[in-house]
Amino acid sequence: MAKNLQQMNKIANSIRQDIIKMLVTAGSGHSAGPLGMADVLTALYFGGVANLDPKKRHSPDRDRVILSNAHICPVLYATLAHRGYFPKSELKTLRKLGSRLQGHSNSHFDIGIDTSGGPLGQGLSQAIGLALASRLNNKNDAGRLGPSFAEASVGRRAMRDVRRNYHTWCLMSDGEFDEGQTWEALMLAGKLDLREVTILIDRNNIQIDGYTEKIMPLENFSDKLKAFNWFVIEVDGHNIREILDAMKKAKAMAANPTAIICHTIPGKGVDFMESQFEWHGKPPSPEEARRALHELRTLGGKIKSEHE
Amino acid sequence: MKLVKLSDFWMHKTAEKRPTRDGYGEALLELGEANPQVVVLTADLAESTRALPFGEKYPDRFIECGVAEQNMMGVAAGLALGGKIPFVSSYAVFSPGRSWDQLRVSVCYTKANVKIAGAHTGISVGPDGATHQALEDMAITRVIPNLVVIAPCDAEETRKCTLAAAAYQGPVYFRFAREKTPVMTVKQTPFEIGQAYVCREGYDVTLIAAGPLLHAALMAAEKLAAKGIEAEVINSHTIKPLDTKTILRSVKKTHCAVTVEEHQTTGGLFGAVAEALAKHYPVPLEAVGMPDSFGESGTPDELLAKYKMTEKDVFSAAIKVIKRK
Numbered sequence: 001m002a003k004n005l006q007q008m009n010k011i012a013n014s015i016r017q018d019i020i021k022m023l024v025t026a027g028s029g030h031s032a033g034p035l036g037m038a039d040v041l042t043a044l045y046f047g048g049v050a051n052l053d054p055k056k057r058h059s060p061d062r063d064r065v066i067l068s069n070a071h072i073c074p075v076l077y078a079t080l081a082h083r084g085y086f087p088k089s090e091l092k093t094l095r096k097l098g099s100r101l102q103g104h105s106n107s108h109f110d111i112g113i114d115t116s117g118g119p120l121g122q123g124l125s126q127a128i129g130l131a132l133a134s135r136l137n138n139k140n141d142a143g144r145l146g147p148s149f150a151e152a153s154v155g156r157r158a159m160r161d162v163r164r165n166y167h168t169w170c171l172m173s174d175g176e177f178d179e180g181q182t183w184e185a186l187m188l189a190g191k192l193d194l195r196e197v198t199i200l201i202d203r204n205n206i207q208i209d210g211y212t213e214k215i216m217p218l219e220n221f222s223d224k225l226k227a228f229n230w231f232v233i234e235v236d237g238h239n240i241r242e243i244l245d246a247m248k249k250a251k252a253m254a255a256n257p258t259a260i261i262c263h264t265i266p267g268k269g270v271d272f273m274e275s276q277f278e279w280h281g282k283p284p285s286p287e288e289a290r291r292a293l294h295e296l297r298t299l300g301g302k303i304k305s306e307h308e
Numbered sequence: 309m310k311l312v313k314l315s316d317f318w319m320h321k322t323a324e325k326r327p328t329r330d331g332y333g334e335a336l337l338e339l340g341e342a343n344p345q346v347v348v349l350t351a352d353l354a355e356s357t358r359a360l361p362f363g364e365k366y367p368d369r370f371i372e373c374g375v376a377e378q379n380m381m382g383v384a385a386g387l388a389l390g391g392k393i394p395f396v397s398s399y400a401v402f403s404p405g406r407s408w409d410q411l412r413v414s415v416c417y418t419k420a421n422v423k424i425a426g427a428h429t430g431i432s433v434g435p436d437g438a439t440h441q442a443l444e445d446m447a448i449t450r451v452i453p454n455l456v457v458i459a460p461c462d463a464e465e466t467r468k469c470t471l472a473a474a475a476y477q478g479p480v481y482f483r484f485a486r487e488k489t490p491v492m493t494v495k496q497t498p499f500e501i502g503q504a505y506v507c508r509e510g511y512d513v514t515l516i517a518a519g520p521l522l523h524a525a526l527m528a529a530e531k532l533a534a535k536g537i538e539a540e541v542i543n544s545h546t547i548k549p550l551d552t553k554t555i556l557r558s559v560k561k562t563h564c565a566v567t568v569e570e571h572q573t574t575g576g577l578f579g580a581v582a583e584a585l586a587k588h589y590p591v592p593l594e595a596v597g598m599p600d601s602f603g604e605s606g607t608p609d610e611l612l613a614k615y616k617m618t619e620k621d622v623f624s625a626a627i628k629v630i631k632r633k
Contacts, residue, residue, distance in 0.1 A: 060391075107389075107418050114389055116418045119409050125379045126414055129386020129394070132371065136347070136392065168386075181410070184379035191374075 002048025008240050011082055012042040016269045017296050018078040018091055024289035026095040029103065032266035032279040033173065034075035036204045036237070040171070040262050041079040043243040044200070049251065050169055054084040057112050063166050064130045066115050068123020069173035069202065071281075073105035076113070076171075085112035121179025124199060127170035128189050131196035138165040167251055170199045175207035178216045183228070189257045190229030198250040198258045202237065204266040206277035222261060230259045237262030269296050312505040312543075318492040318526065326491055328484035328520060329427055331466030333358025336395065338467075339474050340366045346474060347387055350397045351377045356486075357397040357427040377403040381410035381422075388420035393474055400426025400442035400483055404449055415479050416454045422480075423473045424449075429459075429483040430519065430570030431598060431615055432608035441603040442483070447575025449481045450548045456501060457548040458482040459519040459569070459577075462491045465545060468499035476501055485570070487608045489520035504551035506558065510538035513626045514558040517568040518544050518577045521596070521617060525568045528622035539626060547577055552584045559585065564592045564629040568622055570612075573597040592632035594625040 003011065015038045023029045044050050044065065051063040067076050074094060081088040086100070093099035100109040104118035115126050176182055189197055203221070205212050212218055222232045231253055235242040243262065250258035266280070267273025270292040273284075284292055298304060317323045339346040340362050349371045354360040363370035373380040377398055384394040396403060404411045404424060415422045429442040449457045458473070458480065460466040466484050473480040480501075498505065507522075508529050517525040522543050529539040540558050544551060559565050565585070569577040573595040582593055596617055603611060612618050 064389075066386075115385070116413055119413055121378075122382050122410055122414050125382020125410070126386035126389065128379075129383040129388070130390045131386070132347075132383065133387050133390020133392050136369065137390075181376075181378040181382065184374075184376035185382065188373055188376070188379060188383065 003046045008042050008046050012038045015078045017293055019074045020289050020292045022074050022091050022094045023283035025092050029283050030071045030281050033072035036264040036266045036268045037072055037075050037202050039238045039240055040200055040243055041075050043240045045079050045083045047244045049244055049247040061166050064114055064168045066123045066127045066170045067105055067117055068170055069176055070104040070117030077101050080112045120176035121181040124170050124182055124185040127168045127197050128185055131168040131194050134166050134196050168197045172199050173202045174212050177218055186228040193255045194257045195253040195255055200260050200262055202264055203261045204264045206266050206280055208280050210277050225259045231256040232259050234261045237264035311509055312507050314492045314507050315494045324491045325488040326463040327488050328463050328466040329358045331463035332425055332470050333361055335467040335470030336362040345393045347392045347394045349373055349380050349384055351375055351380050353398050359397040377407040378410050381407035382414045384422045385414035385420040388422050395423045397425045399428040400445040408448055412452050416452045419454050424481045426483040428486050430485050431603045431611045432485055432487045434608045435605050437605040438602040443572050443598045446547050446571050456480040458546050460545050461522040461543055462493055464491055464493045472501050490523045502546045502549045504542050504544040504554040506542055508541040510540035511561050512537045513539050513630050514562045514565040515539050515541045516544050516581055519570055521568045521570055524619040524622050527619035531623050532626055547580050550580045550584055556589055559591055564633050566594045566625045566629055568596045571597055592629050594629040596621050596625050
């Protein structure tokens with residue numbers, strides 16, 4: 001059930017609060033990326049464009065989500081819990097022994113996550129494989145792979161039963177465009193006109209050692225992607241309407257795969273974390289968490305918190 | 309123990325010789341027909357890995373990735389998660405050599421149903437030289453959880469191994485070679501993943517082989533027999549999970565063993581057998597294989613002789629290990 005914009009903004013704020021609570025309980029983990037991507041994840045899971053529903057979590061035609069930069073998994077966990085994939089009470093087990101919420105997200109548990117990630121640059125390749133599997137299952141889309149195997153090997157009537165068509169959404173960080181594998185994958189998707197895959201890039205301009213343009217400059221990022229036969233849309237990664245419009249366009253593409261560059265502010269919503277690369281890889285202290293939660297609950301002092 | 313019968317002609321000079329990679333190509337064609345979920349990927353090595361005939365017959369299920377092994381491994385993981393059975397075809401030095409991280413995380417950690425075919429393994433790759441001779445692939449794959457590792461002995465066994473890999477649910481790595489080698493097994497020879505078999509019975513020494521050098525082990529056993537030494541020969545095609553039961557049953561009778569493989573003696577079959585024997589039944593053990601060194605250019609026969617992986621070397625290792633009893 002798609003939510004309206006006002007509801008989604010509220011959800012994104014609660015997700016941010018949960019991220020702070022999870023990180024301070026875990027005592028380790030990444031702060032900036034998860035906070036920065038809360039709006040994109042909310043749009044993805046609550047916006048009604050992607051076919052994602054906890055009640056149909058095993059359905060063969062559900063859309064697939066690959067979190068390639070799996071170190072921002074606290075935002076995925078919080079979003080999945082808010083969406084009803086597993087109880088919110090479980091969020092506090094992040095990074096603890098025996099938890100289903102591992103330090104980097106994996107596919108071992110029935111919590112709505114299909115793949116394992118961690119080492120940067122591996123997600124897009126997996127997303128391409130999933131998208132190709134969907135294309136092979138789709139009798140209407142011959143694409144460059146030629147007629148689907150199903151068309152050739154079973155009768156037309158049986159076709160309807162085996163057809164499983166879905167869209168694959170791959171969440172990536174800008175930092176992982178340093179990896180050669182990412183460009184190998186971009187080239188293959190471009191060659192195959194793989195419109196079944198869309199990447200949502202967290203363009204927050206930071207990575208562990210500093211600002212991306214200092215560590216390994218990516219600009220002109222958009223032109224580079226276009227040169228690889230990708231359709232590129234740039235959006236404000238904190239404007240849920242813009243994100244959803246771009247996702248709709250991506251899903252409607254006739255040929256090219258789409259890259260949505262989501263311009264985000266790392267640490268978004270917590271003043272002392274915003275745009276500070278030092279917050280890439282560390283959790284808040286209990287005192288910092290208190291300040292962060294106060295700021296999120298009062299929307300930066302604009303409203304009075306009901307908790308205080 | 310049931311003795312597995314090989315071809316009646318394996319010993320003859322006129323015995324059929326075929327590269328093990330041919331068995332891979334044939335099995336892929338069989339699978340293309342039998343199983344619509346089978347998909348084949350290659351990284352600009354379609355012909356020499358023998359993936360090409362499949363690609364020509366089933367172009368819709370053939371993915372040419374270009375020279376990009378890391379991406380190929382990840383794409384295969386995604387295809388498997390989407391319900392396909394992907395076969396990743398390249399030279400073992402590149403895949404899993406270059407794509408080890410992707411094999412570890414995208415495939416094995418996720419338990420994705422990917423089959424990895426490593427071509428051009430062993431010193432017998434020949435003139436291409438050290439860079440292209442995969443001698444470490446079993447060591448680097450054997451240490452990854454959830455992964456099965458197989459080294460079939462001839463073209464026929466490679467065909468069966470490929471079919472068995474497709475039927476098995478989970479990641480499988482198997483290796484094959486470039487040069488023509490004797491075909492020792494026949495259609496009726498059984499093949500089961502994880503099931504080693506005895507192809508010659510004896511009580512003085514156990515020769516444990518994996519891959520085409522099984523032939524050298526069998527020839528050495530003949531020569532030993534002429535000297536009154538009865539060697540038992542085991543085809544331990546599956547390196548992981550190792551068939552410890554079959555190996556122990558033999559070694560408890562012979563009290564010494566020699567491993568035979570076209571691979572570094574660290575981490576491959578020797579490593580696996582040494583670990584098993586050290587744990588369960590320590591006996592003198594010798595290794596025939598690459599002695600912790602890189603290869604070089606040369607003909608396969610010259611290289612096998614120089615790096616001591618011929619029947620003569622198996623023979624001397626057997627004599628040596630018997631003396632250590």
